[in-house]
Amino acid sequence: MQKTILVTGANGQLGKSLQQIAPDYDGQYRFLFTDVDTLDITDIAALRRIVTTEKVDILINAAAYTAVDKAESDIERAYLLNETAVANLATVAKENNAFFIHLSTDYVFDGKSSVPYRIGDPTGPTSVYGKSKLAGETAIVQSGCRGAVVRTAWLYSPYGNNFVKTMLRLADTKDSISVVSDQTGCPTLALDLARFLMAVIAHDGTANQLKYYHFTNKGRITWFDFASEIIRQAGKSCPVRPIPTSSYPTPATRPAFSVLDLNESEAIFAIPDWKESLTKVLPEIIYNYEHNIL
Numbered sequence: 001m002q003k004t005i006l007v008t009g010a011n012g013q014l015g016k017s018l019q020q021i022a023p024d025y026d027g028q029y030r031f032l033f034t035d036v037d038t039l040d041i042t043d044i045a046a047l048r049r050i051v052t053t054e055k056v057d058i059l060i061n062a063a064a065y066t067a068v069d070k071a072e073s074d075i076e077r078a079y080l081l082n083e084t085a086v087a088n089l090a091t092v093a094k095e096n097n098a099f100f101i102h103l104s105t106d107y108v109f110d111g112k113s114s115v116p117y118r119i120g121d122p123t124g125p126t127s128v129y130g131k132s133k134l135a136g137e138t139a140i141v142q143s144g145c146r147g148a149v150v151r152t153a154w155l156y157s158p159y160g161n162n163f164v165k166t167m168l169r170l171a172d173t174k175d176s177i178s179v180v181s182d183q184t185g186c187p188t189l190a191l192d193l194a195r196f197l198m199a200v201i202a203h204d205g206t207a208n209q210l211k212y213y214h215f216t217n218k219g220r221i222t223w224f225d226f227a228s229e230i231i232r233q234a235g236k237s238c239p240v241r242p243i244p245t246s247s248y249p250t251p252a253t254r255p256a257f258s259v260l261d262l263n264e265s266e267a268i269f270a271i272p273d274w275k276e277s278l279t280k281v282l283p284e285i286i287y288n289y290e291h292n293i294l
């Protein structure tokens with residue numbers, strides 16, 4: 001029987017990626033895509049109404065407060081979206097026995113490790129964003145709902161504004177680009193993440209437990225490496241220069257190292273290498289960048 005998947009925050013990078021792959025699951029799943037104008041995740045009554053009337057089997061929360069630097073001075077709103085609203089979603093999922101998939105972040109870690117972070121490793125967020133996302137994870141655990149918490153990192157896609165589009169723009173407008181070379185992690189193509197979430201549903205969707213996953217593309221690079229490869233593959237001539245984080249101060253402190261251990265995810269999904277995914281999607285990102293499509 002066809003199952004119903006409700007997606008919140010569907011106009012964001014992950015939400016639009018889920019919309020892009022949804023036709024591939026026609027007949028198997030019915031998708032309901034919502035964003036803040038149709039379903040505000042802070043409104044628990046509206047959430048209850050839609051989950052019960054539409055008989056939602058699976059709830060994917062792609063909505064969040066994702067402005068990492070702005071969160072440092074917009075603390076209340078960051079916690080409202082990343083903790084309180086997530087608690088609402090988990091409560092409603094639990095009430096309806098729905099499978100709840102929620103996205104969290106590598107920024108729940110302190111960045112002091114030199115080996116990839118495993119799922120059970122101690123957390124220690126250094127930013128308001130990271131702390132609010134960790135509070136959301138805790139709220140899910142406390143709700144007792146079934147589902148999956150998927151920590152991801154460095155998301156990019158053809159949609160919205162992201163690092164790849166910023167590098168393309170800077171390459172067209174500056175003589176050179178300076179990018180930090182002492183923050184190590186791995187980018188994640190949102191389309192790969194969307195397909196991974198469908199694999200989680202296939203693998204765990206009927207299970208009566210909450211599982212954690214780490215999901216990024218495969219590899220270990222710095223933002224400087226990522227920028228250099230974007231500019232190279234885009235065929236642009238703008239030089240990219242490495243700089244230390246200390247030369248690029250931001251309101252939020254980011255972890256110096258946030259590579260995630262992917263063992264659990266690799267067991268259920270063939271994860272592409274970061275460079276391979278960039279090559280696959282860059283023409284579409286360039287097209288959207290050149291045509292101002294968000």
Ligand SMILES: NC(=O)c1ccc[n+]([C@@H]2O[C@H](COP(=O)([O-])OP(=O)(O)OC[C@H]3O[C@@H](n4cnc5c(N)ncnc54)[C@H](OP(=O)(O)O)[C@@H]3O)[C@@H](O)[C@H]2O)c1
Binds near residue numbers: 012103152
């Ligand atoms: N982006 C990254 O690099 C990154 C890294 C690690 C983890 N993650 C996590 O991955 C998930 C997806 O990230 P993303 O980059 O796809 O996010 P995104 O592009 O910022 O999208 C978030 C969406 O949520 C919507 N939204 C905001 N408030 C809402 C509300 N009250 N009710 C319903 N929808 C609301 C936003 O609408 P508006 O645009 O109108 O506000 C937007 O469409 C998030 O949980 C994020 O924390 C992201």
